[in-house]
Amino acid sequence: MVYDPSHMIRFEEVGFRYGPGPEVLRDVDLDLAPGSFHWLVGASGAGKSTLLKLLHLADRPTRGRVEAFGEDLSVLKRRHLPKLRRQIGMVFQDFRLLDHLSVFDNVALPLRLARTRDSSLRKDVGEMLDWVGLDGVANADPRTLSGGQQQRVAIARAVVARPLLLLADEPTGSVDEATGTRILRLFQELHRMGTTVLVATHNELLIERFPHPVLRLAEGRLTIRATPADAGGVS
Amino acid sequence: MKTREAEAALPRAAGAGTALLVSIIALMTWLALLALGASVALGAIARERQAGLAGRWTVEIAAEASRNKPSELRARDAAQILRGVPGIVRAEPLGRDEIRRLLSPWLGNDAVVDELPLPGLVDVVVDPHKPPDVAELRKRLAEVPGAVIDDHRGWVVEIVRLARAAEAVAIAVFVMVGAIALLAIVAAARARLAIHAHEVELLHVIGAADRWIARQFQVSALAVALRGGLSGLILAATTIGLTAWGFQLPVDRLLPLLGPAWSIVAVALAVPAAAAFAATLAARWASMRALRRLP
Numbered sequence: 001m002v003y004d005p006s007h008m009i010r011f012e013e014v015g016f017r018y019g020p021g022p023e024v025l026r027d028v029d030l031d032l033a034p035g036s037f038h039w040l041v042g043a044s045g046a047g048k049s050t051l052l053k054l055l056h057l058a059d060r061p062t063r064g065r066v067e068a069f070g071e072d073l074s075v076l077k078r079r080h081l082p083k084l085r086r087q088i089g090m091v092f093q094d095f096r097l098l099d100h101l102s103v104f105d106n107v108a109l110p111l112r113l114a115r116t117r118d119s120s121l122r123k124d125v126g127e128m129l130d131w132v133g134l135d136g137v138a139n140a141d142p143r144t145l146s147g148g149q150q151q152r153v154a155i156a157r158a159v160v161a162r163p164l165l166l167l168a169d170e171p172t173g174s175v176d177e178a179t180g181t182r183i184l185r186l187f188q189e190l191h192r193m194g195t196t197v198l199v200a201t202h203n204e205l206l207i208e209r210f211p212h213p214v215l216r217l218a219e220g221r222l223t224i225r226a227t228p229a230d231a232g233g234v235s
Numbered sequence: 236m237k238t239r240e241a242e243a244a245l246p247r248a249a250g251a252g253t254a255l256l257v258s259i260i261a262l263m264t265w266l267a268l269l270a271l272g273a274s275v276a277l278g279a280i281a282r283e284r285q286a287g288l289a290g291r292w293t294v295e296i297a298a299e300a301s302r303n304k305p306s307e308l309r310a311r312d313a314a315q316i317l318r319g320v321p322g323i324v325r326a327e328p329l330g331r332d333e334i335r336r337l338l339s340p341w342l343g344n345d346a347v348v349d350e351l352p353l354p355g356l357v358d359v360v361v362d363p364h365k366p367p368d369v370a371e372l373r374k375r376l377a378e379v380p381g382a383v384i385d386d387h388r389g390w391v392v393e394i395v396r397l398a399r400a401a402e403a404v405a406i407a408v409f410v411m412v413g414a415i416a417l418l419a420i421v422a423a424a425r426a427r428l429a430i431h432a433h434e435v436e437l438l439h440v441i442g443a444a445d446r447w448i449a450r451q452f453q454v455s456a457l458a459v460a461l462r463g464g465l466s467g468l469i470l471a472a473t474t475i476g477l478t479a480w481g482f483q484l485p486v487d488r489l490l491p492l493l494g495p496a497w498s499i500v501a502v503a504l505a506v507p508a509a510a511a512f513a514a515t516l517a518a519r520w521a522s523m524r525a526l527r528r529l530p
């Protein structure tokens with residue numbers, strides 16, 4: 001399978017509902033250009049996490065069309081999905097760390113899935129933990145960490161395998177302002193290196209400090225508000 | 236490397252559930268090995284008996300069939316007749332003392348027995364490759380009153396049939412035990428999938444292929460089955476050893492009948508190995524089935 005790097009993710013009239021419930025997402029059109037940086041905002045319950053889930057290819061839309069890396073999801077064979085998912089790093093709102101694994105092994109997981117050799121895996125994970133300021137707790141049980149530390153483990157895991165697309169759901173929700181700024185600097189750096197970034201947040205201050213186009217979800221519909229310091233194209 | 240990698244992603248199977256499964260597989264292996272051992276031993280004994288008796292016939296002369304001639308003399312006549320028949324290697328009447336010895340379990344050793352009329356016996360050795368026709372012999376022996384020829388075939392056939400039936404039952408037990416063990420392993424794999432649903436879902440969404448996740452379940456099933464299988468093997472060996480000792484079975488004579496020592500060891504090891512293999516396949520099947528339901 002060859003995927004097209006000129007396309008990241010494209011949504012056309014996407015709708016999504018959980019089971020028989022109401023439509024959480026309605027007629028969402030979105031074309032995430034490669035190398036772009038977007039904020040995603042919306043009231044609690046607006047559907048941000050749901051949109052991120054679809055962008056992560058963790059679920060299929062109930063209607064509409066999703067294209068990922070040039071592949072139409074509705075016709076793509078199920079067995080090709082894992083490889084696409086491995087191109088996407090996700091920071092979950094609830095972190096989703098594996099409790100039985102050390103901090104190190106949690107961060108190493110995407111590299112193990114990508115069959116990275118042991119020597120370079122140690123180096124990459126070490127650097128990553130350094131970067132998020134957790135090099136001292138590599139062998140700790142994640143349950144013994146503070147919420148902010150756990151969040152940084154989740155971030156390290158999301159970016160360690162150098163994904164093409166980074167999705168982050170409230171990545172600064174559990175950290176102080178200084179750490180939040182550090183995390184965003186980290187995302188900026190990844191963005192400069194070519195990673196496409198989309199960050200869901202409630203933090204308006206952060207958006208002011210790091211100006212990028214803002215996607216807004218309200219009542220399941222997506223609208224876009226461009227900001228002066230646009231860091232990438234969006235349709 | 237693959238194993239280590241796979242072990243890293245899911246908690247090791249541990250705790251009461253695993254202990255239960257290990258015990259179930261140990262008991263199943265134990266049962267299977269005993270069933271297998273019993274069937275093989277019965278088959279070997281039946282074959283030995285069949286071979287041992289194939290060349291030996293007996294002519295029995297009823298004591299009360301004639302008043303004129305004692306059974307001892309009639310036995311001599313019978314032996315005389317038999318010696319002339321092609322296919323008979325030897326025909327020897329047994330002496331009175333020998334007959335008494337053979338009958339002592341039934342009659343005892345009292346002096347009164349001396350007074351009893353004893354039957355006559357002729358020990359006949361036939362060429363096992365071209366034995367004489369039994370019907371033909373019966374015709375010839377008709378002139379000796381009370382003579383009955385016994386080629387032991389009826390008895391051997393019965394024993395062999397019995398052994399075969401026991402063998403069939405043992406094989407049925409073996410198959411049943413295997414099926415139950417498989418069901419237990421599938422149930423355990425399902426339980427593990429349910430317990431670790433969150434971990435499995437996370438692995439799934441961050442791009443782990445179904446086969447990669449399934450391998451985790453395979454590895455733990457393999458470990459459990461090996462532990463159970465080897466425990467069952469040790470239990471079975473102990474049971475068989477204790478049985479042989481307790482019932483004073485002639486192990487020295489029986490063991491060689493089963494085949495060379497290495498083949499006994501190979502079969503004994505094959506059972507836990509088969510359990511381990513089947514466990515791996517069952518865990519893979521169960522987890523792949525469950526994983527295919529994820530988007």
Ligand SMILES: Nc1ncnc2c1ncn2[C@@H]1O[C@H](COP(=O)(O)OP(=O)(O)OP(=O)(O)O)[C@@H](O)[C@H]1O
Pocket residue numbers: 018021024042043044045046047048049050051093
């Ligand atoms: N697993 C689920 N099953 C059923 N309904 C769900 C599920 N997850 C979310 N929802 C519903 O979908 C809607 C959108 O939820 P979502 O989590 O996407 O919102 P959000 O914008 O991320 O909210 P927040 O800012 O609080 O994280 C909500 O009404 C929620 O009740």
Ligand SMILES: [Mg+2]
Pocket residue numbers: 048049050093169
């Ligand atoms: Mg949310």
